[in-house]
Amino acid sequence: MLRTTIPLGRVAGIRVGAHWSALVTLGLFTYLLGRSLTDIHGNSVAVWLVAVTGAIGLFASLLSHELAHSIIARRSGTRVEAVVLWLLGGVSELGDEPKNPRSDLRIAMAGPLTSFVLGAAFLGVAALVGALVSGPVPAMLGWLAAMNLILAVFNLLPGAPLDGGRVLRALVWRHTGDRLRASTIAAYSGQILGTGLLILGGAELLLVGDGGGLWLMLLGWFLYSAANRELAAAGLRHRLGDTRIRDVMTEHPLSVPVDWSVADLLRSHIVHTDHRVFPVIDQAGRPIGELAWSDLTALPAAARETTAVQRVARPLPPTARVSGEEPLAIVASQVVLRPDFDVIAVIDPHGRLIGVVTATDLTLAVQRSALGLPTHRPERYPPPNTAL
Numbered sequence: 001m002l003r004t005t006i007p008l009g010r011v012a013g014i015r016v017g018a019h020w021s022a023l024v025t026l027g028l029f030t031y032l033l034g035r036s037l038t039d040i041h042g043n044s045v046a047v048w049l050v051a052v053t054g055a056i057g058l059f060a061s062l063l064s065h066e067l068a069h070s071i072i073a074r075r076s077g078t079r080v081e082a083v084v085l086w087l088l089g090g091v092s093e094l095g096d097e098p099k100n101p102r103s104d105l106r107i108a109m110a111g112p113l114t115s116f117v118l119g120a121a122f123l124g125v126a127a128l129v130g131a132l133v134s135g136p137v138p139a140m141l142g143w144l145a146a147m148n149l150i151l152a153v154f155n156l157l158p159g160a161p162l163d164g165g166r167v168l169r170a171l172v173w174r175h176t177g178d179r180l181r182a183s184t185i186a187a188y189s190g191q192i193l194g195t196g197l198l199i200l201g202g203a204e205l206l207l208v209g210d211g212g213g214l215w216l217m218l219l220g221w222f223l224y225s226a227a228n229r230e231l232a233a234a235g236l237r238h239r240l241g242d243t244r245i246r247d248v249m250t251e252h253p254l255s256v257p258v259d260w261s262v263a264d265l266l267r268s269h270i271v272h273t274d275h276r277v278f279p280v281i282d283q284a285g286r287p288i289g290e291l292a293w294s295d296l297t298a299l300p301a302a303a304r305e306t307t308a309v310q311r312v313a314r315p316l317p318p319t320a321r322v323s324g325e326e327p328l329a330i331v332a333s334q335v336v337l338r339p340d341f342d343v344i345a346v347i348d349p350h351g352r353l354i355g356v357v358t359a360t361d362l363t364l365a366v367q368r369s370a371l372g373l374p375t376h377r378p379e380r381y382p383p384p385n386t387a388l
Helices: 021-041 045-075 101-132 136-155 163-176 179-208 212-240 262-267 328-334 359-370
Strands: 006-011 014-018 080-086 089-094 277-281 287-292 321-323 344-347 353-357
Touching (some): 021 080, 045 080, 045 089, 045 101, 045 136, 101 136, 101 163, 179 212, 212 328, 277 353, 287 344, 328 359
Parallel strands (some): 014 080, 321 344
Antiparallel strands (some): 006 014, 277 287
């Protein structure tokens, strides 16, 4: 998941934000459109203002595309975390997977259909404005129409994680009844598509010398990498099945109060345990950060009394703060857990810490599942078998 760095508020109750890399794309589109408009209408402040407006309009179109996915997902009973704009467009971050093929298909098609409608609308407005006035504005509207239509067509290419890959998954899922097979086919298709774009971009860069080849190569690399992650996540969901976070979490975990100093921590009973990473909690017992022993090694001994735990603790990502009812496979596919460094904090309905899941817990659950053993944490060890 992308971490939002520029909050943009909420639309239809859905949290919207932008990653800093979106600013790079906004500047690039402004430059490309501005260069195109100056070739025809001359170089002027007005032309560049129109170019900026066009680039912002394109990002508004991308946002509409992703909001369409999210709104339909929420109406289908799928939890939506946020919509985030970034370097290569936008992404709808869903908290869980669609419940059935029909929902999967509806969610996937919502974005391209929205882009097609926007493309047709911009085309009509461009024609109307062009009949009334001349200048860069009709050209900018025409460019927005073309970009929305390209966005719709490209997203319908049949490979995960594109919308077309979701459509392919939904159709195979409905035809076979096998969700794992459908997800695997869509992911393999995404790998092929990503490889094709990498080759095409490289050929364009080497044979034609066009810098656009770099963009194709970047897009191909992203698609291939994302397809690999989807393939791994599909296998993980299959192995873990209906296992919930509560089945593998450590209850009543050791935690570090936020108002402690590092010296307080080193004088506490925590140092006599074999735990290596701990959640940091506020006065109400809510997890707000995570702290590993490795976070403290660079701190000089003389600074331990005056250094608050909060200064050395790392912020807890929103995706690493979950309820016990969350499917383990979904959470594991969204959170990167580094051994002895990261932790998933399990919270109650009031946001208070009730358990943790570490990389070791996750690995153990996957291994036990692969052996056909229960993935849940046993309440107690069974007595040894003493029979001869």
